[in-house]
Amino acid sequence: MVDIQSILADNLNRVRERIARATENAGREMGSVQLVGVTKYVDTTVTSALLTAGCREVGESRPQQLWAKAAAPKLAGAHWHLIGHLQRNKVAATLPHVDLIHSVDSLRLLKAIDTSAQQQGKQARVLLEVNCSGDIEKHGMTENSLKALLPQLPEYKATEVCGLMTMAARGGSEQVATRNFATLRTLRDDVAAECPPEVKLTELSMGMSHDFEVAIHEGATIVRIGSLLVEGVV
Numbered sequence: 001m002v003d004i005q006s007i008l009a010d011n012l013n014r015v016r017e018r019i020a021r022a023t024e025n026a027g028r029e030m031g032s033v034q035l036v037g038v039t040k041y042v043d044t045t046v047t048s049a050l051l052t053a054g055c056r057e058v059g060e061s062r063p064q065q066l067w068a069k070a071a072a073p074k075l076a077g078a079h080w081h082l083i084g085h086l087q088r089n090k091v092a093a094t095l096p097h098v099d100l101i102h103s104v105d106s107l108r109l110l111k112a113i114d115t116s117a118q119q120q121g122k123q124a125r126v127l128l129e130v131n132c133s134g135d136i137e138k139h140g141m142t143e144n145s146l147k148a149l150l151p152q153l154p155e156y157k158a159t160e161v162c163g164l165m166t167m168a169a170r171g172g173s174e175q176v177a178t179r180n181f182a183t184l185r186t187l188r189d190d191v192a193a194e195c196p197p198e199v200k201l202t203e204l205s206m207g208m209s210h211d212f213e214v215a216i217h218e219g220a221t222i223v224r225i226g227s228l229l230v231e232g233v234v
């Protein structure tokens with residue numbers, strides 16, 4: 001019988017070591033990159049073992065799966081991240097469960113989140129998803145829509161926009177991923193001057209199992225890793 005707990009602990013250690021090495025190689029401060037363990041491939045039992053191994057920041061890409069796991073008693077203590085597309089009609093049910101929504105890809109969604117957050121008396125924390133790859137299958141706003149949105153952010157008082165998120169082009173090489181991630185960082189740096197003073201785009205959520213090291217090199221502060229963490233148990 002495979003011991004799920006020890007496999008996950010090993011996987012987590014290896015991923016953390018690689019994150020630490022990439023952080024050091026990039027000349028960045030230790031601990032400046034947060035790991036979000038993506039649990040979309042595994043059930044509640046494996047997710048629970050991942051929490052026990054010490055990965056408390058966890059992400060799901062489908063809202064319904066996030067709700068189900070967030071309500072599971074054995075997953076109490078997890079901090080949930082929604083990393084996939086969110087429809088406006090699912091905002092109200094999602095907000096009570098999440099620490100951070102990575103995937104705000106339109107002004108309409110941002111407005112819906114702000115309205116629900118006000119109704120629920122909470123402060124929503126979100127990232128704006130930007131399509132840096134030009135991949136039409138990917139969600140995310142264009143650079144121009146992001147720029148148009150920034151001056152309006154202070155109107156949404158129940159929503160804290162903490163940074164930006166992107167995904168590299170599907171099936172692209174490491175060079176392409178590097179370029180996509182550099183685009184997001186450069187964009188963030190470029191718009192800093194146009195940002196209202198209360199908006200700090202500190203976080204850059206970019207990098208997955210196959211490209212997180214180049215993402216860290218390009219300035220990622222959050223990496224979203226699934227496959228590498230659950231290798232050997234799915």
Ligand SMILES: *Cc1c(COP(=O)(O)O)cnc(C)c1O
Pocket residue numbers: 038040061083084167207208209210224225226227228
């Ligand atoms: C699935 C998913 C990930 C994790 O992908 P892996 O390649 O399995 O590490 C990260 N981000 C998003 C948005 C995802 O949907």
